Each structure stands twice: as C-alpha cells, then as structure tokens.
Amino acid sequence: MKKEFYQGNRNRMYQKMKPYSLLVMFSGKEVRKTNDEYYPFYADRNFLYLTGLESKEFILLVRKDSGEEINEKVYILPPDPLKERWTGRRMKPQQVEEMSGIGNLSYVQEFEKDFHKLASEGNYQYLYLDLFKEDFEDRDLPAHQLLLRAAAAYPYLQIENANAIVRELRTIKQPCEIEAMREAEKITRAGITAMMKASKPGMYEYQYKAVFDYVLGQYGPQGPAFPSIISAGENNFCIHYYSYTGQAKDGDMVLNDVGAWYDHLMNDVSRGWPCNGKYNEKQRLLYECALKTSNHMFGMIKPGMLMAEVDAEIRRYNGLMLKDAGVLERPEETGAYMWHGGAHHVGFDVHDAICPPKRITPGMVFCVDVGIYHEEWGIGFRLEDNCLVTEDGCENLSAITPRTIEEIEDTMQKGYFAADYGKDMEHI
Template sequence: MDKSFYIANRKELYSRVGESALIVLLAGHAPRRSADAYYNFYCNRNFAYVTGACDATTQGFIFMAEKHGEDVHETLFILPPDAHAERWTGRRMKPDEARELTGIQDIAYLSEFETRFHKAASAAARLELWTDIDRLSFAEADNESVEFTNRALKAYPALESHNLLPLLKSMRTFKKPCELEAMRKAMTITREGILDMMHASKPGMYEYEYKAIFDAALTRNGVLEPAFQPIISAGNNNFCIHYYSYTGRAQDGDMILNDVGACWDNLGNDVSRGFPCNGKFSEKQRLLYTCAYNTSNYMFSIIKPGMPMASVDQTARRYCFEQLKGIGLCDKYEDVGKYMWHGGAHHVGFDTHDVVDMAHPVAPGMVFCVDIGIYCEEWGIGFRLEDNCLVLEDGCENLSRDIPRSIDEIEAEMARR
C-alpha cells in the first residue's frame, strides 16, 4: 500500500480529535508462548491502519502525534540498532526506511519516548489524551494500550482521556480504492487455493492435506500468513463452527467445509465453500446447498445503500427459513436456529471480523461477508457459503463470484481432477 494511504488516514484522524490533543498508538508485542519461545508477532491493526508499519520488525513501535490547533507534529518511535539482537531476530528498520514506509518525518528511538511524552503532556493546561481502548469484555485482562493509558493518567492526572477506537471504527467502515484493489488481489489468491483443494479432493484425504494445499497456494503467491487461521473440516467435524484440528479424514460422501482467506497489503478476504469430497453432491446435499445458494443470491439481489446492517442478517435468516421449510425441515420460523447457528454478515478488511461502526446503515464502500451456514445434524451435512460483498451506489458486487458457487460450477470444477 502506498504511504499516501496512511498519510491520509492520519490527516482524517487529526480532523476528528480536539484542538489540543495527544495521540498515542502502540504496535504491541508478541506474547510469550512457553519458556523462551514466543508467538509470532501480529501488529495491532489500528496501529497498522494509521502508520503502515506492521511487519515483524515493528514490534514495540510507538506512534505519537501532538496537535495544537492546525499544527500537528507526529513521531514514530522505533527500535535502536543492536548488532547482537539482530543476529538472532533479524535486521531492524532504519530511520530512513521508516520515513519512506510511513511518510512520518520525525523518527526517534524508543528510549526517547518517555521524555518526549512528558514534554508533550506537560505543555498545555488542557490536553486530550487519545489512545486505543479496545477490549472485548470488562473481565478481559488489560492490554498494552490500556496499561499505558492507566499509567499516563496516574502520572499526569490533568490529561483528559479519550478513546480512539470509535473514531477508527468509523474510518475503517468504508474502504478506499487502494484497499479494494488489495482485497481484489487477495481474492485471486484465495480463489487459487480453493480451486486447488477442489482439484485434489478425494475420499480418504485428511483435513491437514487440504490445509497444506491451500497454504501452498498462498505461499506460491508471496502470502506468508493468511488473513486468519483456516477452518477446514470434513464430515461431522463441520458441526464445529471454528474447527482447527485438521486431523479428520474425509469419507466418501462427506462434505468438505473450508472457511479461508488470503491477505494482501494488510487487507484480507473471508470466503467459505462447501463441496463433496468425491466431487458429486448427494440428493440431500443438493437440497441443503440449494437452500443456501438461493438465499445468498437473493441477498446479493437486494443489498443496497440505506439498509440497516442488522436487517442483512435478519433478512437472510427469514429467506433461508422459507427455503428450509420448502424441503420439509422447518415448520415455523422459530425452528430456523436449529439449522442456522451464526450470523449472516460481518465486515471484513484489516481484521477478518473488521472493527467498524455497526450502527451505520449499509453504504457505498462497505465490504462485508454474506455468510449462509446450514448445519443439519440429522442428515450429517454441514457447510457454509460465504462471499464478500462490496456495496456500490446502486446495489452491490460479489467480490468472490469467480470462486465456484453453484452446484453445477463446483461439480464441473471438481471433474477436472
């Protein structure tokens, strides 16, 4: 992604905070796994959205911006050179590289942060402190941003604490053209991985073999990490919505469920396809898949600006109920929860379940998933049909339409094995 994208994001963010404000965003650190082993570093997505600095070399980076009226001074604090550490963990980003990547001109080392923060926090009688307060629940342990905020307010009680998250959610709700370009590129790679799984599929394959095939497609295209951990399952394992074991073996007649996505320039996809491991839908598989397919097509025919986001899920459930009723599985609407276990729409972007303004009606520039999952335990059939929907001025576009969706398309593709 060109640095102009991140520069524009920062300018928009500055326009949304007060006249006297201090913004601090943290890239974060990889948590310790065990002994001296650590999980791979995954940069805070809001930090990535604002700076563009988010690869493995950016662990521990801090972004700070001081705003006084129309004047804004922004600083990126990076790791200092350390020849010994770099022998073990790789070369560190240089100041000139950080400037070129982010468009931030003032690059300082992390050792300077506390001194610079003290000077900024003490410079005005009234100053807003804007940090990223992102937590899933009251009981959740404090993350680095919350810990920093608490420490800063204790040291400088005159600061007025404000949460950046609602502002960033509002900004991330709408994808800019360069984001859509990255998502389209990622989709071509996602498509390749799904087609490769279809072409290789046969009874007796293990789930980890399907995963290896998908992972290989991403790696061939320079994607070293997927948008999220792939969900790939067979048979009864499809009844675990978030299944990550990959140890099951496909039996003749089983459906393969895959919920996968590539990532390009920080932007990801989230696509699900269900297909029979032997390449041919059974009668009952056809009945259920047709319910999901008809529901998905209906949703893409009606999604347009102005719809409440909540109605996307509600409408999908109502329409799918009528489909399931038509094949004799549901008598009344209250029964649909037996077969539809999760919501039918979520935004996608920098995060797979993107953090956005969920109260905002459907509007041009939004990208969200239309996710129709049907789980029929009495028939032993479970799958999802999940596509990525880009909202246009007068309707919507299915970004994943080129990945086989219909029964005929899937069977024809699998016949090429």
C-alpha cells in the first residue's frame, strides 16, 4: 500500500472525531513465549490500518483542535546498535515518513512527557483509545494501561471509542485493498492446487501443510494469513483443527481452510477433496449440495440485502439441497450437518474487525462458507469462497481456485509440478 492509503484512512478517522480531542494508538509489544524467547511480533491491525507501520512499541498521537486543525506525531524506537545487532535494524525516521506520510517524529521516551503536557493544559476534552478486548480476561494492552493512568491523572478527559470508528472504516474495502486481495487469491490458489496435486492415500496432514507452506514461501516471507486448518478423515469433524498428525486413508476426504495475504490483506478459502483424487458416490452427493448452495448465494447476494440473511439463506438452501438428496427428512433439520456460520468479513484480519453491518453495501468482502459434516458417513468438508459486493451484485474472488468436482478431479490428475506456480523449480 502507498502512504496515500494510510493518510486517507487517518483523514476519514479524524472527520469522525470530536473537536478538542486527543487520539492515541499503539502498535503493540512483543509477547513473551518462554524464558528469553518471544513470539514473532504482530502489529495491532488498527494501528497498521492507520499508519502502515509494523514495528513494535510505536505510538501514534493525534490532536484535533477546533474545526479541521490536525496535528500528527509518531513515536518510534531510538537507534540501539547493540539490540539491533541481535534483533534487526529499527526503522529510521525517513522510512517511517515514506511509509506513513507522517513527518513529525519523536522517540518513544518522549511520549509520556508530551501526552501529559497536552492532557493537563486544559485545551482537550476527549481522549480516543482503542480499548477492544475479545474476552474480558484478555491481557491488558498499552491502551488499557494508559486508560488507568489517564483516569487517575486527568479525570476530566472523556474517553471515546477509537475502535468503533476504525471498524466502521474497515467495513468497506478501497480499490487498492481489493486489488491486494486478488493477489492473495492467486497465491492461495497456488497453495491449494499444490496440495490437490500432491494428494495421495497414506499422506499425513503435516505433509499437506508442508506443501502449502512451501508454495506460499515462493511468494514472500510472510507465510499463511492464519494458522492453516488441514485435516483428513475423522479429523475433519474438528472445525478448528491444528494438530496435523492424522493420515489420509484411501477414500478419506481432505479438508483445508487456508489463506494467504498480500500487502496486509488476507483471504480465507476452503475446499474438500478425496485424497485418492476421485469422489465416491456419497462424497459427490454431499459436495454437490454444498456447491449448489454456494452458487445460489453468489447468484443472489447484492447491495441492500440484510447481512443476517446471508447465513440464514445458506442454511435454508443447503437444507433444501440435503432434503432433495435424501439426506434430510426436513430442511429445518439442517443443523445436524451444518455446524458453523456461513459468513464472516475478511480484510486486514481473516475474521475482519469491522462494524457489523445491517445491510450489504458495495465494497464489502466476506466469506460464503458452506460446511457439511456427516459423521455417520465419515464425510466432513467445507466450501468457502470470498465474496466481493459490487454495485449491482457480487463477485467470487476465489473462483480461480478449483471448486467443482470436475475441476478438482482434473487438477488432481495432473500431478504436482512446482513450475505450475510460476517459479523456476525442479519437478517434485
């Protein structure tokens, strides 16, 4: 993304803030894994959405005075040759400005002094913080820690919800975001088709994952957009399965729920295929129910439709398909085979942190996810695609990945060639 994208995001944010406000956003800190080891740093996505900066411990401080008068400042880590020798070079001021479009910079040690001066001088009434927690027991982040200090030292500052504003902005994707998602779809397709071509009875789940990770590694160092869900046989009945220890036996279905990212934008694609390359009668029957349901949804989603109706219609229509196929006696019993929701938004997060919309509007991107889990038959899979809402309908962004029975079986018969993915590598 170019700096103009992040500048535009901030300007839209500022328009929604009240006059005489302060905004503080944090990039986040490393989380300790064990002893002297940390988990890889993962920048706060709202901070990233506003700045484009992925370095740890950065802080964005903005003040909005009367009218449209805005002052922005980013606090960065100072140079430290010894630490940089161990953990890599820190971003320099010129790099920060080129990436974010913010030229007013200080080192993080100056933040407390600057914030105290602004908060105590009496010119500001509101303090915008991103205080979101998924669960009450989640650890406190730097914004929560600042809230406690501010409540004690500056009780006259009214706390406002920065998270709600950013979520609203992230709900509608901009053209550059959509183009990045298209690139992510191409990478995901390469990884999924590689697994299809490599598939064979006796293959372990960790081997499927290794194929996917290897192919994604040819497109950049970032790897999968989220922990890949790759399972076979009875493990397909664990919706979020991460063990990768099972073995695909002849006749088993392989389930994948995976995604790539490109320029911070993520996708989420699921396919289910027989490890031996040929759907049996029952697998074919259930897969066709899911495919018909998915095609039905992509034929009807359009602006103005209630967002809640996406999931409801997936369940209703899939119930009809399962009844017609003789699997259900009544469509209302579809919950016996559909165990999870059918739609979630994607973007800077794979389950994107957006403001849940009442109605669908152009520029939204969400998954159409049809899962069928028939334990008695030993068949579990999902067919998940990414839906871009257009001005008069929608587009299946992940239609480029084989999704019909014919496409999948044909792909699997071709065998695995790394060169298929645009890379000059030897035949594997």
